[in-house]
Amino acid sequence: MGLVELLKSHILCHLIIGYVFLASGLLVNLLQLCTLPLWWFNKQLARTVNCRLGYCISSQGVALLDWWSGTKCTLYTDPKDYPMYGKENGIVVLNHNFEVDFLCGWSFCERFGVLGSSKVLVKKELAYMPVIGWMWYFLEIVFCKRKWEEDRIAVAQSLKRLRDYPENFWFLLFCEGTRFTAQKHQISMEVAEKKGLPKLKHHLLPRTKGFWVTVQNLRGSVVAVYDSVLNFRNNETPTLLGILSGKKYHADLYVRRIPLESIPEGEAECAAWLHKLYQEKDNFQEEYIQTGRFPGPIVSSPQRPWPLVNWLCWSVLVLYPLGVFLVSLVSTGSTLSILVSVAFCSAASLVFRWMIGQTEISRGSGYGNKGNNNG
Numbered sequence: 603m604g605l606v607e608l609l610k611s612h613i614l615c616h617l618i619i620g621y622v623f624l625a626s627g628l629l630v631n632l633l634q635l636c637t638l639p640l641w642w643f644n645k646q647l648a649r650t651v652n653c654r655l656g657y658c659i660s661s662q663g664v665a666l667l668d669w670w671s672g673t674k675c676t677l678y679t680d681p682k683d684y685p686m687y688g689k690e691n692g693i694v695v696l697n698h699n700f701e702v703d704f705l706c707g708w709s710f711c712e713r714f715g716v717l718g719s720s721k722v723l724v725k726k727e728l729a730y731m732p733v734i735g736w737m738w739y740f741l742e743i744v745f746c747k748r749k750w751e752e753d754r755i756a757v758a759q760s761l762k763r764l765r766d767y768p769e770n771f772w773f774l775l776f777c778e779g780t781r782f783t784a785q786k787h788q789i790s791m792e793v794a795e796k797k798g799l800p801k802l803k804h805h806l807l808p809r810t811k812g813f814w815v816t817v818q819n820l821r822g823s824v825v826a827v828y829d830s831v832l833n834f835r836n837n838e839t840p841t842l843l844g845i846l847s848g849k850k851y852h853a854d855l856y857v858r859r860i861p862l863e864s865i866p867e868g869e870a871e872c873a874a875w876l877h878k879l880y881q882e883k884d885n886f887q888e889e890y891i892q893t894g895r896f897p898g899p900i901v902s903s904p905q906r907p908w909p910l911v912n913w914l915c916w917s918v919l920v921l922y923p924l925g926v927f928l929v930s931l932v933s934t935g936s937t938l939s940i941l942v943s944v945a946f947c948s949a950a951s952l953v954f955r956w957m958i959g960q961t962e963i964s965r966g967s968g969y970g971n972k973g974n975n976n977g
C-alpha cells in the first residue's frame with residue numbers, strides 16, 4: 603500500500619472529511635433557512651438560490667467519489683441522445699442494488715449540470731437526516747411513506763409543484779422501492795408469480811403506482827424517461843466506507859432515452875409498460891454479467907472540476923476556525939472545556955457514522971420482506 607492509499611484509509615482523514623461535510627452542510631442548511639422570506643417575494647429566485655446551495659452539499663459526495671476515491675463512471679448511451687441530457691427535464695428509472703448508486707447518480711447529474719436541481723422520490727425516513735434530509739426540504743424533493751393510501755395525494759401534490767421549476771431537473775425513481783436482497787427478491791418473485799408476471803433475475807418486481815403518478819403529474823414539463831441500468835466492474839459491491847477509505851471502483855451506466863409521449867396514460871397500461879421495461883432492464887443486466895458491457899457505444903462524459911473546487915473552498919472555510927479553536931483550547935483551555943470539546947467531536951463522528959449507516963443494505967428497512975406489502 604502506497605503512502606497516499608495509507609493516508610486515505612486513515613481514520614483522521616475520515617474524521618476531517620466528516621467534519622467538513624457536517625459543518626459546511628449545517629451552515630448551508632442555515633443559509634437555506636434564511637431563504638424562507640425570499641419565497642414570498644420571488645419564489646423562482648428562492649428556488650434557484652436553493653439549487654446552488656444544495657449543490658454545495660451534494661457535490662461534496664461527488665468530490666468524494668470522483669476525486670478522493672478516483673472511481674470512474676462510464677456512460678453507455680446513444681450519441682444522438684447525449685446532447686439532450688441536462689437540457690431537458692427527465693424521469694430517471696434506475697435499478698437499486700448498490701449502496702452508492704445515489705453517489706453515481708449525483709456524479710452524472712454533476713457532469714450534465716443538474717446536480718443542484720436533481721429530484722428523487724425518497725422514503726420519508728430520510729427527511730429527518732441532518733444536512734441531506736434538511737437540504738431536500740428546500741429542494742422540494744418528493745417524500746413518500748411507501749403506503750399508497752397515505753402517499754397518493756401528498757406525492758401528487760408535491761409533483762404538481764415541480765411543473766414550473768425554474769431549472770432543468772432529473773427526477774429519480776427507484777421503482778423497486780427498496781434495495782435488492784435475496785430475500786426481498788424471492789418474495790417479490792412470489793408476488794410476480796401470483797400476478798402472472800414474468801420473473802426477473804436481477805431486479806425486484808417494480809412498484810408501479812409511483813411511476814404512474816409521476817408520469818401523469820409531470821407530463822408537459824418532463825420530456826423523456828431515462829431508463830438507466832447501473833453495474834460495477836469485476837462484480838464489485840462498493841460501499842460508502844470503501845469510498846471514504848479511497849477505494850477505487852469502476853461503474854458502468856447504460857441510459858436509454860424514451861420520449862414521454864410513448865408512455866400510456868391509463869394506470870393499468872402504464873403499469874404494464876413499466877413491467878415490460880423491467881424485463882428489458884433485466885436483459886441488459888444479464889448481458890452485462892455475461893459480456894462485461896452494456897449494449898451501444900460508450901460516450902465520453904467528462905468530470906468537471908467544480909466539485910473539487912467547492913470541496914476545497916468549504917474545507918478552508920470550516921477547517922481554519924477549527925484550527926484556531928484547537929490551538930486556543932490546547933494553550934488556554936480548562937480540562938472541562940477540553941472534555942466538552944472531545945465529547946462534541948465524538949458525537950459529531952457518531953452522527954456521521956450513522957449517516958453512512960443509512961446507505962448500508964444490511965441495515966436496510968424490512969419493506970418488501972412481506973408479499974402483502976410493507977413488512
Ligand SMILES: CC/C=C\C/C=C\C/C=C\C/C=C\C/C=C\C/C=C\CCC(=O)SCCNC(=O)CCNC(=O)[C@H](O)C(C)(C)COP(=O)(O)OP(=O)(O)OC[C@H]1O[C@@H](n2cnc3c(N)ncnc32)[C@H](O)[C@@H]1OP(=O)(O)O
Pocket residue numbers: 687694696704706707708710711720721722723724725728746747748749750751753772773774775776777778779780789790793806807808809810811812813828830857970971972973974975976
Ligand atoms: C444520463 C444520466 C442518467 C441518469 C443518472 C442517474 C441518476 C441521477 C438522477 C437523480 C439523482 C437524484 C438524487 C439521488 C440522491 C439520493 C437518493 C437516494 C436514495 C433514496 C431512494 C429511496 O428512498 S427509494 C424508496 C422510496 N421510493 C419508492 O418507493 C419509489 C417506488 N415506489 C412506489 O412507486 C410505490 O408505488 C409508492 C411508494 C408510491 C407507494 O408504496 P406502496 O408500498 O404503498 O406501493 P404499492 O401500492 O405500489 O404496493 C402495493 C402493490 O405492490 C404489490 N406488492 C406487494 N408486495 C410486493 C413485493 N414484495 N414486491 C413487489 N410488489 C409487491 C402489491 O401486490 C400491490 O400491487 P398492485 O397491483 O395493487 O399495485
Ligand SMILES: CCCCCCCCCCCCCCCC(=O)OC[C@@H](O)COP(=O)(O)O
Pocket residue numbers: 619623662663666701704725728734776779780781957958960961965966967968969
Ligand atoms: C464528503 C461527502 C460525504 C458524503 C457523505 C454522505 C453521508 C450519507 C448520506 C446518505 C444520504 C442518502 C441515503 C440514500 C440511502 C438509500 O439508498 O436509501 C435506501 C432507500 O432507497 C431504500 O431503503 P431500504 O428500504 O432500506 O432499502
